[in-house]
Amino acid sequence: MVQSFTFEGPSSIWRLQQQQRRQAHGLASCSTRCQGLSTFKGVNTYKCNRKSAKISAVATVAPPAEPQLQKGSAKAPTDFEYDAVIIGSGIGGLTTATQLAAKGARVVVLEKYVIPGGSAGHFHREGYTFDVGSSMMFGMGHEGTTNLITRALAAVGKSLDTVPDPTQIHYHLPRSPAHPQGLEVRVWRAYDDFVEELSQRFPHEREGIKKFYGECWAVFNALNSLELKSLEEPRYLLGEFAKHPIACLTLASYLPSNTGDVARKHIKDPELLSFIDIECYCWSTVLAEHTPMINAGMVFCDRHYGGINYPVGGVGRIGEELAAGLQERGSHIEYKANVKQILTEGDGEAARAVGVKLADGRIFRGKTVVSNATRWDTFENLLGDQDMPKAEQLFRKRYKKSPSFLSIHMGVRADVLSEGTQCHHIIVEDWARMEDPLGTLFVSIPTLLDPSLSPEGTHIVHIFSPDWIDNYRGLPPAEYETKKERVADELVARVEAHLPGLVAATVFREVGTPKTHRRFLNREDGSYGPIPSRRPLGMLGMPFNRTAIKGLYCVGDSTFPGQGVNAVVFSGFGCAHRVLCDQGKQPIIPVLDQGYNAVLGAVRDRA
Numbered sequence: 001m002v003q004s005f006t007f008e009g010p011s012s013i014w015r016l017q018q019q020q021r022r023q024a025h026g027l028a029s030c031s032t033r034c035q036g037l038s039t040f041k042g043v044n045t046y047k048c049n050r051k052s053a054k055i056s057a058v059a060t061v062a063p064p065a066e067p068q069l070q071k072g073s074a075k076a077p078t079d080f081e082y083d084a085v086i087i088g089s090g091i092g093g094l095t096t097a098t099q100l101a102a103k104g105a106r107v108v109v110l111e112k113y114v115i116p117g118g119s120a121g122h123f124h125r126e127g128y129t130f131d132v133g134s135s136m137m138f139g140m141g142h143e144g145t146t147n148l149i150t151r152a153l154a155a156v157g158k159s160l161d162t163v164p165d166p167t168q169i170h171y172h173l174p175r176s177p178a179h180p181q182g183l184e185v186r187v188w189r190a191y192d193d194f195v196e197e198l199s200q201r202f203p204h205e206r207e208g209i210k211k212f213y214g215e216c217w218a219v220f221n222a223l224n225s226l227e228l229k230s231l232e233e234p235r236y237l238l239g240e241f242a243k244h245p246i247a248c249l250t251l252a253s254y255l256p257s258n259t260g261d262v263a264r265k266h267i268k269d270p271e272l273l274s275f276i277d278i279e280c281y282c283w284s285t286v287l288a289e290h291t292p293m294i295n296a297g298m299v300f301c302d303r304h305y306g307g308i309n310y311p312v313g314g315v316g317r318i319g320e321e322l323a324a325g326l327q328e329r330g331s332h333i334e335y336k337a338n339v340k341q342i343l344t345e346g347d348g349e350a351a352r353a354v355g356v357k358l359a360d361g362r363i364f365r366g367k368t369v370v371s372n373a374t375r376w377d378t379f380e381n382l383l384g385d386q387d388m389p390k391a392e393q394l395f396r397k398r399y400k401k402s403p404s405f406l407s408i409h410m411g412v413r414a415d416v417l418s419e420g421t422q423c424h425h426i427i428v429e430d431w432a433r434m435e436d437p438l439g440t441l442f443v444s445i446p447t448l449l450d451p452s453l454s455p456e457g458t459h460i461v462h463i464f465s466p467d468w469i470d471n472y473r474g475l476p477p478a479e480y481e482t483k484k485e486r487v488a489d490e491l492v493a494r495v496e497a498h499l500p501g502l503v504a505a506t507v508f509r510e511v512g513t514p515k516t517h518r519r520f521l522n523r524e525d526g527s528y529g530p531i532p533s534r535r536p537l538g539m540l541g542m543p544f545n546r547t548a549i550k551g552l553y554c555v556g557d558s559t560f561p562g563q564g565v566n567a568v569v570f571s572g573f574g575c576a577h578r579v580l581c582d583q584g585k586q587p588i589i590p591v592l593d594q595g596y597n598a599v600l601g602a603v604r605d606r607a
């Protein structure tokens with residue numbers, strides 16, 4: 001069965017022209033398959049045989065596939081009270097669901113779309129498997145405790161084969177007097193290789209570089225020694241403090257810190273500080289001074305410790321396997337199940353979530369409701385007449401919606417890539433424009449790691465860049481189509497400066513705008529998640545999973561620790577743990593619990 005993710009509208013004229021061009025030129029097809037990665041240590045170990053591919057076949061162009069319902073989807077029963085009703089099958093929702101199901105809870109996940117995974121899903125077109133969002137996966141290693149995706153899968157008896165990426169990112173950064181050809185840095189999987197390359201670019205900052213990333217390791221090593229569960233549960237937390245006092249004190253001391261402050265302690269060179277900014281911006285969509293140090297510790301070290309690993313078959317396999325594991329444990333997932341309302345009983349402080357109502361009128365009752373929708377969607381769209389709780393008003397003051405992305409999914413002839421091309425690239429032409437809409441270009445070529453994702457003789461090139469929904473609102477359909485293709489042409493031309501021949505080698509292209517993200521991911525304004533609206537106190541202001549409405553929990557990137565698949569998996573672990581405690585299925589110390597959570601709330605209110 002083909003699972004697909006329909007992006008808004010056909011890419012009309014451009015695609016027709018491309019199809020004609022492709023039929024005229026013939027589509028290159030590999031006579032040999034890529035060898036993938038032989039070893040990953042050191043430089044240029046990736047071997048791709050495709051660049052020597054012979055043209056051996058002309059592609060047959062199938063019409064875009066209609067979305068099809070994920071295999072195994074059936075109507076979930078409504079005639080009893082679930083232990084948990086979960087809105088949305090993003091990785092945050094699925095982790096919560098599978099963690100609960102693994103402990104014997106009866107769960108139903110209700111997903112508006114036709115496949116699991118949300119922004120970490122994938123869709124199929126003309127022989128290509130495109131990741132909806134980024135193809136860069138943390139948390140799929142096999143050691144330590146921070147390999148959360150591996151652990152989430154294992155909890156329901158699943159695992160995925162992965163391909164190790166030899167680099168996390170190849171940065172192509174602006175020219176400067178010190179780097180007249182542009183600053184080129186590759187973040188190698190081997191930490192020492194990366195530090196050496198960066199130190200060669202900034203020899204006078206060799207010590208500062210070591211000290212800054214050294215502090216990141218202090219954070220990561222602390223995280224990587226703890227069992228990762230709900231930080232809203234004091235019994236667990238005390239246990240971890242007793243077992244790992246230094247690690248816990250280290251983390252506690254970094255909770256209020258931001259990465260920019262730590263970087264400036266060790267580094268003075270403004271160009272290197274801009275490099276630290278892009279190191280943060282490319283996953284947090286804010287600069288280092290707004291990026292929590294704990295998250296930076298996680299990202300800047302897991303890439304070397306567990307490494308970046310690509311799941312064979314595509315990022316969407318993670319959601320598919322979690323969904324399968326959930327169903328095998330007797331719980332349910334229903335697709336095309338659009339939750340319109342969270343049902344509550346009582347008002348004000350006495351309000352309690354008791355279930356949800358779907359667009360088709362069906363009602364699912366649950367002891368607990370968990371929302372994997374964003375906080376904006378949950379509290380402004382799904383809660384009907386409930387007054388906005390104070391904690392949520394505060395959240396809206398501290399955090400705003402990040403921009404969404406313009407995304408270009410392309411199939412290209414394999415011979416356009418030169419040997420040694422890396423999978424993930426960041427392009428910034430002008431530091432002053434890094435944060436502007438369409439200022440920073442993200443490029444991923446996941447077929448360098450998993451050739452099965454595209455027809456022989458081709459690669460996938462996914463170009464994306466932050467952009468705002470307002471730039472596409474209110475346009476008549478033809479104007480909207482023209483605008484998105486024009487913007488895509490401009491971005492592709494900018495990438496072509498680093499990948500010569502890209503336009504001519506393109507055999508497939510589909511463009512999604514922030515409107516596409518809003519429509520198919522059901523995320524308010526297509527946002528990538530919350531970002532601080534002012535300088536944050538590290539992570540102290542970020543809400544955990546409980547909400548002001550009893551029985552209602554949030555999970556996903558609107559909760560601690562924020563954006564990122566590994567981050568939302570952590571949020572899922574925490575959410576499930578807290579739900580099990582609140583349902584009396586895991587032990588708590590009630591007096592301690594109440595007191596601790598009151599203090600936690602007070603700290604957050606002041607953060």
Ligand SMILES: NC(=O)c1ccc[n+]([C@@H]2O[C@H](COP(=O)([O-])OP(=O)(O)OC[C@H]3O[C@@H](n4cnc5c(N)ncnc54)[C@H](O)[C@@H]3O)[C@@H](O)[C@H]2O)c1
Binds near residue numbers: 337
């Ligand atoms: N490489 C990476 O690290 C990478 C790649 C892809 C995605 N991501 C991350 O994933 C994070 C998002 O994950 P997430 O778990 O928070 O959520 P998500 O947005 O991915 O998934 C939410 C799901 O809930 C569904 N949904 C929303 N409202 C609904 C409703 N009313 N009824 C039924 N279903 C509804 C949506 O259709 C979607 O499938 C992002 O922050 C992004 O950083 C990261």
Ligand SMILES: CC(C)=CCC/C(C)=C/C=C/C(C)=C/C=C/C(C)=C/C=C/C=C(C)/C=C/C=C(C)/C=C/C=C(\C)CCC=C(C)C
Binds near residue numbers: 240294443561564
């Ligand atoms: C009292 C209290 C509360 C406390 C005490 C102390 C302690 C114990 C503490 C603790 C803490 C903790 C545990 C924490 C945790 C954290 C975590 C887990 C975190 C995580 C994170 C993660 C992240 C952030 C990730 C992210 C990622 C991302 C976002 C990615 C993205 C990507 C992209 C976008 C791609 C790019 C592309 C290209 C380049 C092409």
